[in-house]
Amino acid sequence: MKRLILAAGLAIGLMQAPAQAQTYPNKPITMIVPFAAGGPTDIIARIVGEHMSRTLGQQIVIENVAGAGGTTGITRASQATADGYTIMMGHMGTHGAAPALYPNLKYDPTKDFAPVGLAAGTPILIVAKKTLPAKDLKEFNTWLKATGDKANQAHAGVGAVSHMTGIFYNSLVGVKPTFVPYTGTGPALNDLVSGQVDYMADQIVNVVEQIKGGAIKAYAIATPERSPALPDVPTAKEQGMPEFEVSAWNAIFAPKNTPADVVTKLAGALDKALDDEATRKRLLDLGGIIPDKAGRTPDALQKLVVAEVARWTPVLKAAMATAK
Numbered sequence: 001m002k003r004l005i006l007a008a009g010l011a012i013g014l015m016q017a018p019a020q021a022q023t024y025p026n027k028p029i030t031m032i033v034p035f036a037a038g039g040p041t042d043i044i045a046r047i048v049g050e051h052m053s054r055t056l057g058q059q060i061v062i063e064n065v066a067g068a069g070g071t072t073g074i075t076r077a078s079q080a081t082a083d084g085y086t087i088m089m090g091h092m093g094t095h096g097a098a099p100a101l102y103p104n105l106k107y108d109p110t111k112d113f114a115p116v117g118l119a120a121g122t123p124i125l126i127v128a129k130k131t132l133p134a135k136d137l138k139e140f141n142t143w144l145k146a147t148g149d150k151a152n153q154a155h156a157g158v159g160a161v162s163h164m165t166g167i168f169y170n171s172l173v174g175v176k177p178t179f180v181p182y183t184g185t186g187p188a189l190n191d192l193v194s195g196q197v198d199y200m201a202d203q204i205v206n207v208v209e210q211i212k213g214g215a216i217k218a219y220a221i222a223t224p225e226r227s228p229a230l231p232d233v234p235t236a237k238e239q240g241m242p243e244f245e246v247s248a249w250n251a252i253f254a255p256k257n258t259p260a261d262v263v264t265k266l267a268g269a270l271d272k273a274l275d276d277e278a279t280r281k282r283l284l285d286l287g288g289i290i291p292d293k294a295g296r297t298p299d300a301l302q303k304l305v306v307a308e309v310a311r312w313t314p315v316l317k318a319a320m321a322t323a324k
């Protein structure tokens, strides 16, 4: 008799699996953003999440879970039930830098997720408080060297994009400022505007408005060409620092073992959001770079994560060694 019940249970379970994906989603979806509200990761999550909600017919609810450079939120998301109702916005820090900076990291970015797709590329800028006297990058670097560890550099926690690109920049200039960690570059930006901290490396979508309004200074953008969103901000390359070339990326992941057809539905909704004119305009106006069709697939994201972990591990280990 027991064997009969087991067989029936198995049969029902198998029948439910496709049905579950067919009805997905039938309740709101939580998207964990591993930084404080108002920063670049949060901004991108809310912009793409809003349009994805329309396609999926269910609200995507943003949950900000900050801490440890984004690894606290990503760890929690990686351990969530793999049913498609918990997803996350990760990025070059949480899924590229973290293994080099957290020896006891509780997830492997290359193995413990179901990649959904790339949401936006985000060029990095060196921004500073508006009262800082330097007029250009050369003068800023002179000020940095003269100020030494009395210079305060804001970031969003060890391994955050603002931290990893900041230590990369410092290693190129040969300086060791004092780090001031925040739960995200949203809160960090408030202190930069008020002059509580001196500078930071941040993603363009977070700082475009403040730069345009003169609330902070932008000394350089770390892309080969200037951004259409900030045509007056020169590149680091134009100012004699071609080696400071780095663009971050933000991407949506689901927990490992999330059913493939659920991932396909999520990837389809992201693809539609990135094709939507109004959504594209919001991202482009903030200096975001929209991935092309080939760059948006789950496979493309998996390949990117593997490549980024391999790229950043030696760079960050070397930079951390000189940062001490």
Ligand code: MLT
Binding pocket: 035, 036, 038, 039, 040, 041, 042, 070, 091, 093, 155, 156, 159, 160, 161, 162, 163, 183, 184, 185, 186, 203
């Ligand atoms: C970072 O990595 O610096 C984060 O993106 C900052 C944030 O989103 O608040």
